[in-house]
Amino acid sequence: MIAEEFKQMLGQKSVIRQLAEYGSERAKEIGYENVFDYSLGNPSVPVPQAFTDHLVALATSKDPGAVHGYSPSLGITSVREKVAASLKKRFALDYTKEDIFMTSGAAGALAHALRAVTQEGDEVITFAPFFPEYTPYVTGAGAVLKVVPADTETFQINFEAFEQMFSPKVMAVLINTPNNPSGIVYSSQTIQRLAAFLEQKQKEYGHEIYIISDEPYREIVFEGVDAPCVASHYPNTLTCYSFSKSLSLPGERIGYVAVNPQCKDAALIVDMCGQISRGIGHNCPPSIIQLAVAEVLDQTSDLSVYETNMNILYDEMTRLGFSIVKPGGTFYMFPKALAEDATAFCKHALKYDLILVPAESFGCPGYFRMAYCIPTEKVERSLEAFRKLAADYK
């Protein structure tokens, strides 16, 4: 008999994917240039040329067996060494290859990190608004996801609610900064307060509490924004990284778990990740992509377009009466809908071919998410549609 739990999940397909599919269909009708699709977080800028050059050199190598051969299950040793060296230089933490586990993107990283530090039935806390896939990620690991309501004034952490929800069952706190969907970056003050609280709770409860820091947007931080390194503030941190956004490679599934070298049992946790892989069919990220990425660790795509787009949208939409906490990074923005029912509001926006994602599934009803990783000229042309939309709600 087929597995009922997965059959039932089919009824709850991602609203983001559904809207993106609508956008593709609509583009066929009225032309791609006329659909203002703010649904999907697919980077709009090309991968750096240096990555492409390395990829071609590897593909045409005289030893294809070495390039395309099995990767060790923790990742290719030289790649782990280079990732550790790059992190050490950048964040002044003493990473070595023993702290690095290469993964198939951030999804793979989170799948391993969550399984490494929780047991069946343990609680994992996250903060609204949050990436909806956290629910299947945490549930799939056998843990229980608890969501702290948003502080809608700042989209920093709502500490009052968080502290009330905390209990000895919480083994990990899952944070995402810069944040999808709010675009907010947790400030040094926020991270310091979170770290101090968890240090105190570790002592009180007598067990480790881990921060799982999901950081695919680490490289997309806007000018003048305070963007602290989470691991620098809290030893028991597992950083989950993906090159999807920084190198515009979301389809190539490449990322890592970096366990803070000061974390209790850091190398053991990495070794355990290799065992976790066996049960979930992970094995290792693609060899040639590991090798190519390792050559461009300190580079990014030209990410400046995202800040340009954000400023255009923020200025005009604020002027139109939208309430928005100004993003500090990512390519997301999280305005309040002009009506109480954000789903109805986003549906109405389709009239002007504006594709916006209502935020119910992000744990923050009444808001919507915009992924502005689209060409700037299109952002500019979409402003007229926002004007018409706002006028309907005057």
Added chain:
Amino acid sequence: MIAEEFKQMLGQKSVIRQLAEYGSERAKEIGYENVFDYSLGNPSVPVPQAFTDHLVALATSKDPGAVHGYSPSLGITSVREKVAASLKKRFALDYTKEDIFMTSGAAGALAHALRAVTQEGDEVITFAPFFPEYTPYVTGAGAVLKVVPADTETFQINFEAFEQMFSPKVMAVLINTPNNPSGIVYSSQTIQRLAAFLEQKQKEYGHEIYIISDEPYREIVFEGVDAPCVASHYPNTLTCYSFSKSLSLPGERIGYVAVNPQCKDAALIVDMCGQISRGIGHNCPPSIIQLAVAEVLDQTSDLSVYETNMNILYDEMTRLGFSIVKPGGTFYMFPKALAEDATAFCKHALKYDLILVPAESFGCPGYFRMAYCIPTEKVERSLEAFRKLAADYK
């Protein structure tokens, strides 16, 4: 607190990996050419040039966003269509893209197939000798693995033992033909008998029983060997394929689940695989590798070296007194050790720098596995070492 179950698995690391690591270390001491390493199944022949050409063309495409962008979670649509068309042409089964789910290698395929057709506590039956990773694969899916003892005369299915072990709790039968580690290909007679038995049990128990057919060695079948298509004989078949061996790409993690179009709920099972991915961090195999493989579906590396190697080894080792069931495919051979304790025997073989894998973990004590995916000249030079080894047991 860290997850005890994975910590404990560290004590039971793969004996294959341990021996391969020993081989690498030994090569540093005495030179790579002097170590006869039969431990690892890493293909020794290069990927086809056509694959490389397509990979380079994709990497240097004018639209890198389309090449490196997110794949839909079931796989890139055009790739699924091409895989279906290729299978349809080859096996005369009416596959369409709705029956195909692209995966990160056979490990990813098995992780999804097992989760799709079993629920917590269901039984999955496999046949000794079997690939040791089946244990974590099945356990990780929440099911229980039952192993039917080997028929050591033929390494076909031991039907007597199988039928006795069968019960209504068995939801899937996991087979691997051509087989790792025996190199044996299940004959038409074996597959027909298996199919007939399962058809009868489906009726008797009133529920579906699936064959999960793990076929990474499908393209490596030796001359004159009867190698039936499993799905052609049994509608409820989920075929798990990997391009690792046929295209010499084990590190690039690319394969698929092909659900027999005659399988009950075929398209539903494929859709469910997309949901299963969410819980295990799979998402999709690398986009550029999907696109490149789709262009060479009907090609393989030059696999003829494996048959050459097999014949050299089979002839000489048989002459030396080894008892071997002659392989019909793969690049494995599974001789009986010359002493009762295969582990001690393989340890002794290290004296002659012969790296052989004892078969305890394959569920068949007293035997050992040889992966002869190494250059033929090295196979020939290893014969002297086998002569010395055999002499010690005269």
